[in-house]
Amino acid sequence: MSLFEAKTPHFSERRPSMIIIHGTEVDRAKTHAILTGKSDYQVSCHYAVYRDGEVVQYLDESTRAWHAGASGWAGFTDINSLSLGIELEFISPGGKFVETDLCYTPKQMEALISLLKRILGNKDYKIPPHHILAHQDIAPDRKPDPGPLFDWKTLAENGIGLWHGLEPVKDDAPINHPAFMAKLGLFGYDLRKGEAEIIRAFQTHFMPWNICGEVTEQSVKIIDILLEKKYEQV
Numbered sequence: 047m048s049l050f051e052a053k054t055p056h057f058s059e060r061r062p063s064m065i066i067i068h069g070t071e072v073d074r075a076k077t078h079a080i081l082t083g084k085s086d087y088q089v090s091c092h093y094a095v096y097r098d099g100e101v102v103q104y105l106d107e108s109t110r111a112w113h114a115g116a117s118g119w120a121g122f123t124d125i126n127s128l129s130l131g132i133e134l135e136f137i138s139p140g141g142k143f144v145e146t147d148l149c150y151t152p153k154q155m156e157a158l159i160s161l162l163k164r165i166l167g168n169k170d171y172k173i174p175p176h177h178i179l180a181h182q183d184i185a186p187d188r189k190p191d192p193g194p195l196f197d198w199k200t201l202a203e204n205g206i207g208l209w210h211g212l213e214p215v216k217d218d219a220p221i222n223h224p225a226f227m228a229k230l231g232l233f234g235y236d237l238r239k240g241e242a243e244i245i246r247a248f249q250t251h252f253m254p255w256n257i258c259g260e261v262t263e264q265s266v267k268i269i270d271i272l273l274e275k276k277y278e279q280v
Contacts, residue, residue: 052104052105052106052109053081053082053083053104053105054081054082054083054090054104054105055083056083056088056089056090056111056112057090057105057109057110057111057112058109058110058127060108060109060110060127060128061108061170061171062107062128062129062130062171062173063128063129063171063172063173063177064119064125064128064129064130064173064177064178064179065129065130065132065162065165065173065177065178065179066113066114066125066129066130066131066132066179066180066181066184067132067134067158067178067179067180067181067192067196068091068113068131068132068133068134068181068189068191068192069133069134069136069138069143069181069191069192069193069196070094070133070134070135070136070137070138070191071136071137071138071141071143071191072137073135073137073148074096074097074135077094077096077133077135078094078102081094081102081104081133082104088112089112089113090104090105090111090112090113090131091104091105091111091113091131091132091133092104092105092106092107092109092111092113092130092131092132093130093131093132093133093161094132094133094134094135095132095133095134095135095154095157095158095161096135096154097135097136097148097150097151097153097154098151098153098154099151099153099154099156099157100157101157101158101160101161107130107165107168110126110127111126111130111131112126113126113129113131113133114126114129114131114181114184114185115185115188115189116185116188117181117184117185117188117236118184118185118236118238118239119177119179119183119184119234119235119236120177120234123236125184130165132158132161132162134150134154134158134192134196135154136148136149136150136191136192136193138191138193141190142190142193143190143191143192143193143194143195144193144195145195149195150192150195150196150197155197155200158201159200159201159204159206162178162201162206163204163205163206166205166206174276174279175206175207175208175275175276175279176207176208176233176234176272176275176276176279177234178201178206178207178208179234179251180192180196180247180250180251182247182250182251183234183235183247183248183251184236186235186236186239186240186243186244186246186247187239187240187243190250193250194250194254194257195254198251198252208272208275208276209252210252210267210268210271210272210275211271212253212264212267212268212271214253214255214256215264218256218262218263218264218265219262219263220258220260220261220262221261221262221263221266222261223261223266226261226265226266226269227241227244229266229269229270229273230244230245230248230269232273233269233272233273233276235247235248242259242260243259245258245259245260245261245265246258246259248265248269249265252268252272253265253268
C-alpha cells in the first residue's frame with residue numbers, strides 16, 4: 047500500500063480490474079462530507095471529479111472502497127473488490143440525471159479523461175475497455191447514474207472504454223430478437239436483473255437517444271459491434 051493518507055475509514059485493500067463511474071446527485075460540499083466519512087452514509091470512493099475540474103483523491107487505489115453496493119458484472123458480484131470508484135459532481139433534480147445547469151462540465155470531462163489515462167497507464171492494472179462502466183451498468187435495478195448526459199463517446203475517442211461508432215437513427219422501433227439478452231450477458235450484464243432495466247442501462251450507456259427499454263434494430267447492431275470489439279481485445 048502507498049503512503050497516501052485515506053480521508054475516510056470506510057475501505058478495505060485489493061487490486062482493481064474495473065472502473066465504475068458515478069454521478070453524485072448532491073453538491074460539492076455534501077459530496078465531500080460523504081466521502082470523508084462525515085455523514086450518516088457509509089460510502090466511499092477513490093476519486094471525485096468536481097464541476098470546476100478539480101480532482102480529489104479520497105482513497106489509495108489499492109484499497110477496496112464502498113461505492114458499488116449490490117451489483118454484478120461478467121459473473122462477479124463483489125464489484126467493490128474489483129474496481130476503482132470515481133464520483134462526478136452532478137446535482138440531479140429528483141435523482142433523474144436530466145438536463146440541468148449543474149450537469150457535467152467540459153472542465154470536468156477533461157479532468158476525468160486525464161485521470162483515467164493515468165490510471166489505465168498503470169502497468170500493474172489490467173482494466174479492459176469493457177470494464178469501464180457506469181454505476182447503472184452494474185446495478186440497473188438500483189442506480190441511474192451517471193445518466194444519459196454522460197459523454198461515453200468522447201471517452202472512447204480518447205482511448206477509454208468502448209463505443210460503436212454508429213449515429214442515432216429515426217424510427218428505431220422495437221423488434222423481436224430472442225438472442226439479444228444472451229448477447230448482453232456475454233458483454234457482462236447481470237441477467238438476474240429485470241430485462242427492461244438491463245436494456246435501459248445498456249441504452250443509457252450506448253444509445254442515450256433512445257432509452258426505450260425494449261430491443262430495437264439499432265440495439266442489436268450496437269451490441270454486435272461491442273461484442274466484436276470486446277473479443278478482439280481479449
